[in-house]
Amino acid sequence: xxxxxxxxxxxxxxxxxxxxxxxxxxxxxxxxxxxxxxxxxxxxxxxxxxxxxxxxxxxxxxxxxxxxxxxxxxxxxxxxxxxxxxxxxxxxxxxxxxxxxxxxxxxxxxxxxxxxxxxxxxxxxxxxxxxxxxxxxxxxxxxxxxxxxxxxxxxxxxxxx
Amino acid sequence: xxxxxxxxxxxxxxxxxxxxxxxxxxxxxxxxxxxxxxxxxxxxxxxxxxxxxxxxxxxxxxxxxxxxxxxxxxxxxxxxxxxxxxxxxxxxxxxxxxxxxxxxxxxxxxxxxxxxxxxxxxxxxxxxxxxxxxxxxxxxxxxxxxxxxxxxxxxxxxxxxxxxxxxxxxxxxxxxxxxxxxxxxxxxxxxxxxxxxxxxxxxxxxxxxxxxxxxxxxxxxxxxxxxxxxxxxxxxxxxxxxxxxxxxxxxxxxxxxxxxxxxxxxxxxxxxxxxxxxxxxxxxxxxxxxxxxxxxxxxxxxxxxxxxxxxxxxxxxxxxxxxxxxxxxxxxxxxxxxxxxxxxxxxxxxxxxxxxxxxxxxxxxxxxxxxxxxxxxxxxxxxxxxxxxxxxxxxxxxxxxxxxxxxxxxxxxxxxxxxxxxxxxxxxxxxxxxxxxxxxxxxxxxxxxxxxxxxxxxxxxxxxxxxxxxxxxxxxxxxxxxxxxxxxxxxxxxxxxxxxxxxxxxxxxxxxxxxxxxxxxxxxxxxxxxxxxxxxxxxxxxxxxxxxxxxxxxxxxxxxxxxxxxxxxxxxxxxxxxxxxxxxxxxxxxxxxxxxxxxxxxxxxxxxxxxxxxxxxxxxxxxxxxxxxxxxxxxxxxxxxxxxxxxxxxxxxxxxxxxxxxxxxxxxxxxxxxxxxxxxxxxxxxxxxxxxxxxxxxxxxxxxxxxxxxxxxxxxxxxxxxxxxxxxxxxxxxxxxxxxxxxxxxxxxxxxxxxxxxxxxxxxxxxxxxxxxxxxxxxxxxxxxxxxxxxx
Numbered sequence: 020x021x022x023x024x025x026x027x028x029x030x031x032x033x034x035x036x037x038x039x040x041x042x043x044x045x046x047x048x049x050x051x052x053x054x055x056x057x058x059x060x061x062x063x064x065x066x067x068x069x070x071x072x073x074x075x076x077x078x079x080x081x082x083x084x085x086x087x088x089x090x091x092x093x094x095x096x097x098x099x100x101x102x103x104x105x106x107x108x109x110x111x112x113x114x115x116x117x118x119x120x121x122x123x124x125x126x127x128x129x130x131x132x133x134x135x136x137x138x139x140x141x142x143x144x145x146x147x148x149x150x151x152x153x154x155x156x157x158x159x160x161x162x163x164x165x166x167x168x169x170x171x172x173x174x175x176x177x178x179x180x
Numbered sequence: 181x182x183x184x185x186x187x188x189x190x191x192x193x194x195x196x197x198x199x200x201x202x203x204x205x206x207x208x209x210x211x212x213x214x215x216x217x218x219x220x221x222x223x224x225x226x227x228x229x230x231x232x233x234x235x236x237x238x239x240x241x242x243x244x245x246x247x248x249x250x251x252x253x254x255x256x257x258x259x260x261x262x263x264x265x266x267x268x269x270x271x272x273x274x275x276x277x278x279x280x281x282x283x284x285x286x287x288x289x290x291x292x293x294x295x296x297x298x299x300x301x302x303x304x305x306x307x308x309x310x311x312x313x314x315x316x317x318x319x320x321x322x323x324x325x326x327x328x329x330x331x332x333x334x335x336x337x338x339x340x341x342x343x344x345x346x347x348x349x350x351x352x353x354x355x356x357x358x359x360x361x362x363x364x365x366x367x368x369x370x371x372x373x374x375x376x377x378x379x380x381x382x383x384x385x386x387x388x389x390x391x392x393x394x395x396x397x398x399x400x401x402x403x404x405x406x407x408x409x410x411x412x413x414x415x416x417x418x419x420x421x422x423x424x425x426x427x428x429x430x431x432x433x434x435x436x437x438x439x440x441x442x443x444x445x446x447x448x449x450x451x452x453x454x455x456x457x458x459x460x461x462x463x464x465x466x467x468x469x470x471x472x473x474x475x476x477x478x479x480x481x482x483x484x485x486x487x488x489x490x491x492x493x494x495x496x497x498x499x500x501x502x503x504x505x506x507x508x509x510x511x512x513x514x515x516x517x518x519x520x521x522x523x524x525x526x527x528x529x530x531x532x533x534x535x536x537x538x539x540x541x542x543x544x545x546x547x548x549x550x551x552x553x554x555x556x557x558x559x560x561x562x563x564x565x566x567x568x569x570x571x572x573x574x575x576x577x578x579x580x581x582x583x584x585x586x587x588x589x590x591x592x593x594x595x596x597x598x599x600x601x602x603x604x605x606x607x608x609x610x611x612x613x614x615x616x617x618x619x620x621x622x623x624x625x626x627x628x629x630x631x632x633x634x635x636x637x638x639x640x641x642x643x644x645x646x647x648x649x650x651x652x653x654x655x656x657x658x659x660x661x662x663x664x665x666x667x668x669x670x671x672x673x674x675x676x677x678x679x680x681x682x683x684x685x686x687x688x689x690x691x692x693x694x695x696x697x698x699x700x701x702x703x704x705x706x707x708x709x710x711x712x713x714x715x716x717x718x719x720x721x722x723x724x725x726x727x728x729x730x731x732x733x734x735x736x737x738x739x740x741x742x743x744x745x746x747x748x749x750x751x752x753x754x755x756x757x758x759x760x761x762x763x764x765x766x767x768x769x770x771x772x773x774x775x776x777x778x779x780x781x782x783x784x785x786x787x788x789x790x791x792x793x794x795x796x797x798x799x800x801x802x803x804x805x806x807x808x809x810x811x812x813x814x815x816x817x818x819x820x821x822x823x824x825x826x827x828x829x830x831x832x833x834x835x836x837x838x839x840x841x842x843x844x845x846x847x848x849x850x851x852x853x854x855x856x857x858x859x860x861x862x863x864x865x866x867x868x869x870x871x872x873x874x875x876x877x878x879x880x881x882x883x884x885x886x887x888x889x890x891x892x893x894x895x896x897x898x899x900x901x902x903x904x905x906x907x908x909x910x911x912x913x914x915x916x917x918x919x920x921x922x923x924x925x926x927x928x929x930x931x932x933x934x935x936x937x938x939x940x941x942x943x944x945x946x947x948x949x950x951x952x953x954x955x956x957x958x959x960x961x962x963x964x965x966x967x968x969x970x971x972x
Binding site: 047052055059060098113115118123143146149152155157158161162 | 198201202205207209211216307385386387389442691693861866868869892893894898899900902904931
């Protein structure tokens with residue numbers, strides 16, 4: 020066991036981990052932060068996306084020890100302290116961008132990373148960016164729409180709700 | 181036509197935002213894998229890596245001695261434990277019941293598919309359990325496997341189950357009495373169109389893999405199972421009564437937030453029974469979390485039919501008869517509802533939207549050395565729709581007529597309509613949905629869009645189809661006659677608190693459908709109170725009295741109806757209390773906007789006054805009614821509901837590569853009345869996404885030895901955001917269901933049922949526009965298959 024220390028959502032966090040412990044396991048099991056999900060074992064589904072030093076990372080693909088000293092941001096840290104949803108989260112609710120909610124943390128974190136780099140992405144750019152995030156419920160329609168709306172684009176012309 | 185979105189601000193018909201979203205968006209959901217109990221141990225299953233074999237030895241001593249290991253279980257530990265039961269017994273065309281093999285929790289002597297669990301290591305950590313499983317010494321004598329269904333039925337084929345007479349589960353004919361008349365109609369037909377096709381094997385792949393946590397309280401003798409289920413009460417009954425012998429009052433099953441199901445989480449699985457059993461054996465909570473790779477080889481798969489369908493037409497292009505021959509894969513064991521899917525959920529839908537007078541369906545269900553196959557979104561109805569809507573398109577090609585016109589000509593137009601396949605459609609308007617589709621899909625503009633695609637070097641195709649489905653599953657007395665070993669009612673308890681707030685405990689389960697939002701809309705409308713005064717509790721056998729769960733688009737039609745019935749009882753009692761408070765007759769009390777008033781007077785009392793009186797009965801008709809305000813209702817539907825619709829897909833095909841892209845997709849559905857149009861749209865979107873997945877991308881592949889080649893997201897192509905377009909969906913055509921109190925029909929499966937034939941029809945249409953003599957391509961329409969079809 021090795022001690023690992025990092026900052027998670029602005030607060031110091033540390034724990035003893037095995038060399039093989041994944042960052043997602045550290046978050047979910049050591050820290051008890053279960054908002055980040057595991058949906059596959061081949062880095063395909065993106066349910067586990069978090070930000071490490073500002074970059075979107077699949078936390079099932081990174082060892083906890085690799086995050087030593089890093090700034091990690093997870094879904095639990097996205098809303099304001101009083102629980103008010105951030106712009107992306109609010110857009111997902113407004114436009115019904117989630118159903119079962121399991122892929123949602125990864126979708127929100129990926130969307131945040133996208134909008135940071137590309138504040139007004141086109142539909143095609145959003146769809147391309149989300150290649151690493153699988154959703155089985157929504158057919159992606161309302162996820163893409165929510166991200167467009169979160170970036171300030173008018174989505175009223177998009178077919179249906 | 182203006183859409184109904186946001187037409188109302190609250191109650192039935194409003195696009196109320198989902199309250200459950202707050203927790204899912206902020207990482208505070210409570211999925212089964214988020215549950216960790218004190219002293220919890222972890223299990224890892226050793227699974228078969230061969231499709232068929234005899235276990236000649238299994239040595240567990242070395243594994244048991246590994247660090248952190250609590251115990252290693254094998255099939256021997258489960259002798260005397262029940263078999264995993266099948267919930268439906270089909271009777272074949274000769275009056276014999278189906279062959280029904282045993283399904284042990286852990287393999288007994290033989291393994292029958294890759295992934296079949298052989299042994300289970302329980303240890304202090306998941307890693308220790310996984311490490312120790314590698315130390316189990318296992319010898320398996322590999323046996324020849326049967327994978328292909330025709331080969332499995334051949335004389336002398338290896339038998340999946342030695343104690344059965346063959347690999348044939350049943351040979352079902354429907355309607356058997358009509359067979360001769362159907363054959364005669366074919367002999368007399370002016371034209372017969374015939375098509376052989378495959379309905380590809382799929383894996384449901386909800387994003388949340390299955391999880392089970394078993395717990396045991398030695399002091400009380402109570403067992404608890406937390407599980408990723410669409411129907412916790414059903415699991416309690418199946419596992420308690422048939423496998424482990426635990427009576428319901430000593431067994432609690434909890435299905436908390438569940439990350440999607442699509443059918444695959446209906447069934448009772450071995451891992452659930454194992455965790456419950458091991459928790460008692462070890463007096464420790466025992467947790468299993470499936471990996472995705474494990475899910476591919478242990479979650480029940482879907483579809484997997486091979487069909488020959490023939491359509492007979494007269495000289496005026498009226499459909500005169502339909503005849504089908506289907507092989508349906510059951511896999512190695514009978515999963516919970518498997519036998520019903522290719523029979524009663526498939527044969528009864530073969531009339532589709534058309535007045536074909538004579539229909540005969542034959543289905544042979546086959547055991548193979550593959551993962552069990554059971555219901556996946558639509559369950560039987562997509563298979564029926566796909567073959568019917570494909571053969572109609574092919575008939576239109578052969579006859580040189582417009583495929584939409586051919587459909588319109590044969591539509592059922594009068595309701596109620598008794599089909600020749602034993603069901604009665606109560607309502608529908610197939611002309612209206614087709615008209616609506618032509619409008620929203622802009623069918624008239626297709627020729628211009630095709631010309632534009634062709635200028636860019638692409639082929640463009642248009643595919644249209646209709647669908648009908650049977651939802652609101654189902655009338656108990658009917659399904660009992662058909663072989664169901666359960667009733668299919670639903671229950672709800674409505675508990676009104678003293679200060680007027682309401683808790684509804686429903687046997688329906690929400691795993692993405694938004695019941696926590698839509699169910700309160702119904703009660704808010706009935707009483708005239710705010711939606712946020714109503715809370716929904718589901719997923720716990722300690723709450724709702726009984727529950728058959730959520731599948732077959734039944735939650736609102738059946739579970740919602742139970743809730744309505746219970747609320748009607750609440751209102752009736754509340755009116756008596758109000759009458760007493762206002763010294764009026766019960767019959768004169770009216771309830772509107774949360775106020776009880778005496779007709780023709782200005783006297784009124786508020787909802788909260790009445791609820792308070794029910795719990796503080798100082799001025800109360802105690803001689804007539806009991807204090808308190810809580811009612812339970814069970815609702816058993818009188819019939820299925822019959823949603824219907826028309827779908828259109830436009831594709832572009834790259835003639836150089838065979839790559840298909842979906843350019844436009846439109847869906848015009850008739851779901852009867854709508855409670856929350858936003859949620860309904862979302863359900864259709866998701867279904868279309870899965871249907872496009874089936875049509876273009878997804879396919880579960882076994883090699884000839886029964887090795888599962890598509891066992892990860894690297895190998896099994898799930899639809900991604902850039903595989904699909906925005907969808908145009910409309911549900912303004914509404915013919916309400918006549919037999920449930922809400923007039924609702926169900927919307928959960930329509931998208932997945934209606935979309936695959938539209939995609940395939942479109943691709944065939946595109947290729948034919950380039951002069952290719954293509955009439956059918958089997959799904960998934962991968963670039964390789966499309967390209968090969970273009971080469972002739």
